[in-house]
Amino acid sequence: MYWPIDLIVLTFVIFCAIAAIVVKDLLATAILFGAYSFMMCLLWAVMGAVDVAFTEASVGAGVSTVFFVAAIFRTSRRTKD
């Protein structure tokens, strides 16, 4: 594994995870989760698990973000806490 890529991507992963919890807007949280999944996908690809990376990109970053957005569309966009 190449440690500079690793370091950058892991930093982004942690950043996205914390931001997804802190942000009040649920739509932003959904998008941040998509970014998080995409970073994880890069991480899998760097580690050589290309099949897992592909699944993460299509399911995690792609379709589950759409499901979150669809659920937010039918509920409320703001959280109470």
Add this chain to the structure above:
Amino acid sequence: MKFLGFIVVGLAGAILLYGTGDFPDWGDPYSPASLHISKDYIEKALDQTKVPNIVTAVLADYRGFDTMFETAVIFTAGLACFLLLRDFREKKERFYRHTPTGVILHVKAGKKILDGGKEFEYMDKDWVPSDLIIKTVCRILIPFIQIYALYVVAHGDFSPGGGFQGGVIFGSSLILLAISYNLKTLVKRISEKMLGVYAALGVLIYLGIGVICMLMGGQFLDYAKLAPLIPFDSNHIRALGMLGIEIGVGIAVTAVMAIIYINIVSEGRHDEGL
């Protein structure tokens, strides 16, 4: 309460981090996972199955029984979404738009729903005129996404990908159609009944191939026993069997993705949504 939750989460995270200390190094050849059976897969998979992508060989052949139940889990997810969210009650208010003039009619509950022929269009409550650029771009893009999805399913034996990924990509192309036009366009093209049939059909194809293998005198999902049924290339029979189940998985996943999306976005009414 929030502070307490923070402490609990922090503690659990710390314990998990502490637990990772015992993990073997990344790519360690002497880790327990590498010592047991991986060696056999890596050395013999290509000879035994003629599939270059070992991940697919393990998922679809050596561990085919597991993958069948994974497909069943996906099917169950779609079924649960349907059972929880589907709402068959008639909608209270309907809105119709007279296409040539743009006049909007509001039909209250219980009133007779007019039959105005093709000039009236049943529309969403918060209707916005669909954007020409978005519609055109998606119209051009969707066929390519679908062909790519078919490629991912068909090429799962040779390169990363397979039924799950291809099915998800195909399902996203359907969702893109619903987002760029409207939900009615999608529901008109693929009815709810057909989606249910496809979801069940995918699992049935998987199960059916396994049962056919048993009928031919082998174990469940032992693709080598399918050789008499296929007149060509009996050398690659395991690869062909894997392709068959990948197609089944792809069909099931596509249908389930569409079912989940339609049910969530329309609150189970299948009439209007994103």
